Amino acid sequence: MTARDLARVGAVIGVGESDYVGDHARVRAGEKPADSYGYAADAFRAALADAGIGRDEIDGLIVGPTLAYERTGEILGINPRWGGQADAMLAVIEACMAIRSGLAEVVALVYGNDQRSAAIQYGGPEAMGGNMFLSYVYHAPWGFTSQGALYAMMFRRFGELTGCTERDLGEVAVAQRHAASLNPHALMRKPITIEDYMAARYICEPLRLFDYCLINDGGVVLIIAEAERARKMARKxxxxxxxxxxxxxxxxxxxxxxxxxxxxRPAQEACAAQVYAMAGVGPEDMSALQIYDSFSCHVPFALEGYGYCRPGDVGRFMREDGIGLGGRIPVNTGGGHLSESYMQGWAHQVEAVRQVRGECGARQVAARGAGDSRFVHYNSDVAGKAVSIIYGS
Amino acid sequence: MANSAAVLSMYDEPMWESIRAHDWHLQQCDDCSEWRYPPGPCCPKCLSPRSTWRPLSGRGEIASWVVFHRQYFDNWPPPYNVVAVKLAEGPLVISNLTGPEPEGSWIGRPVEVAYGTDAAGTLLPQMRLAE
Known part of the structure; x- marks a missing residue:
């Protein structure tokens, strides 16, 4: 039995975000603008307005891992007929599954996180996530902690075997910062050069400061509707x-x-085969690529794993063909986790949607599909769980 | 901050006892001979619940390495290295390289277990370059 096709079953009709820039300034000034639920509510109001629908149209609710399902529904006043909890990428897939099965028609995907103002720790004695991923805490006796260190260990071996240098890796932080400089929602907008990147301090060598994601507060909401109904109900x-x-x-x-x-690599290749076959398009058709970038090195791993360059060639590919706006494949066109906002993959979905819509102004990528259509590919590998989504016109 | 601490499930306890005796043991499957790390209730290869704790040869080679420049634990003041070592028995383990460090790439360098301590004096199985 093969997977039942989820192609073009669901469509995003609305996206919303909290005010990353304004809230971050307030948090840094010692204020607490909202908790995780408050940021989620900000994003929810924005998403409803973007979709042009009322709350009562929503009959499915998926909340992110940082929110309690019932309390989120209570705060947002939603009594759905179907619901659940998932991370960003699985939330999108589960919404499509619910729609395909008839359990829901209009699903709100809701995320909020006050990780900065709540001082959540991603390494050290209180490392977050250890209850879900034993690798995050098991090696602490040897001083090996933080997800960044796990990726540093991975990139070191990858770089030694493929010739992808630290300087090549710097292309990621530089390209994404340039994209962020054109994104009014991005937190870090001052452009950097490869020299700035190389001069920054190591956190866990070979990874430097600019290889690490931001930690900030915020909320994101997507509204996904059954494709036929989406055409009738959505404002855009x-x-x-x-x-x-x-x-x-x-x-x-x-x-x-x-x-x-x-x-x-095996997970990425299996995931790539599935998503390209389902969508009927491949890497050459994509206008942009969004990659879950808690650390910069996710990008070279994904470029090779999803077929955007030849295996072993990613250092040259990033340096010569380019991953910035105007490059061979623009990556994380809003700035990503490194420079826009660390919303654990949720804001990447919003950026993908806005790029397909053509709403991105100075950072807008060009159409590559037939006619004026645009495809944007999202992928992630959080602890070896490779997930991929292709958005398009 | 605080000191780092070992994860101590009921399957980890015997391993740390063996480490304290300077004789690192891991479980080996009684049915398919696969070595197991981290310790656990059954063999991930053949699902057999039967295993025997056996001493490691202590030999392996470095698969990758990092150097911490930021402090996360009281008992680990930076800079310090962490290595991933492929043991001769098969498992990949995390440790620290003590003593002389290799010139150039560390990958593929043969190492052997050398018991050492963190800055708080807690005993650990660490590694040193082998001849």
Whole structure:
């Protein structure tokens, strides 16, 4: 039995975000603008306005991992007929599944996180996520902690084997900062050069300061509707979800075998095969690529794993062909986690939708599909769970 | 901040006992001979619940390495290195390289277990370059 097709079953009709820039300034000044639910509510109001629909149209609710399902529904006043909890990428897939099965027609995907003002720790004695991923805490006796260190260990071996240098890796931070400089929603907008990147301090060598994501507060909401209904109800042209894919590597996860010895490549390749087949398009059709970038090195791993360049060639590809706006494949066109906002993949979906719509102003990417259509590919590999989504006109 | 601490499930306890005796043991599957890390209730390869704790040869080679420049724990003041080592028995483990460091790439360098301590004096299985 093969996967039942989820191609073009659901479409994004509305997106919304909290005020990353304004809230971050207030948090840095010692204020607490909102908690996770407050940021989610800000984004929810914005998404309803973007979609041009009323709250009562919503009959499905998925909340992010940082929110309690019932309390979120209570605060937003939603009594759905179907609901659940998921991270950004799985929330999109589950919304399509619910729509395909008839359990829901208009699903709100709601995320909020006060991680900065609540001083959430991603490394050290209180490392977040250890209850879900044993590898985040198991090696602490040897001083090995923080997800950044896991990626530093991975990039070191990858770089030694492929010739992708630290300077090549700097292309990611530089390109994304340039994109962020053109994005009014981005937190870090001052352009940097490769020299700035190389001069920054190491956090966990070989990764430097600019290889690490931001930590900030915020909220994101997407509204996904059944594709036919989306065309009738939405204020703007719906953005179709053309395909999804997923493949997980759990064997050897804590001892870091799939991470260090395979760079998660088998999961990415299986996920890529699924999503490209479902969508009927491939890397050459994409106008932009959004990559979950808690650390910069996600980008070279994904460029090779999803077929955007030849295996072993990513250092040259990033340096010569280019991953910035105007490059061979523009990556994280809003600035990503490194420079826009660390919304754990949620804001990447918003950027993908806005790029497909053509709403991105100075950072807008060009159409590459037939006619004036645009496809934007999103992918992530959080702890070896490769997930992929293709958005398009 | 605080000191780092080991994860101590019921399956980890015997491993740390063996480390305190300077004789690192891991579980080996009684049915398919696969070595297991981290310790656990059954063999991930063949699902057998039967295993025996056996001493490691202590030999392996470096698969990757990093150097911490930021402090996360009281008992780990930077800079310090962390290495990933592929043991001769098969498992990939995390440790620290003590003593002389290699010139150039560390990957593929043969190492052997050398018991050492963190800055708080807690005993750990660490590694040193082998001849």
């Amino acid at each position: 042209a719906p953005v179709l979800i053309h395909g999804v894919g997923r493949s997980d590597l759990n064997r050897g996860a804590t001892s870091l075998e799939p991470r260090l010895l395979e760079f998660y």
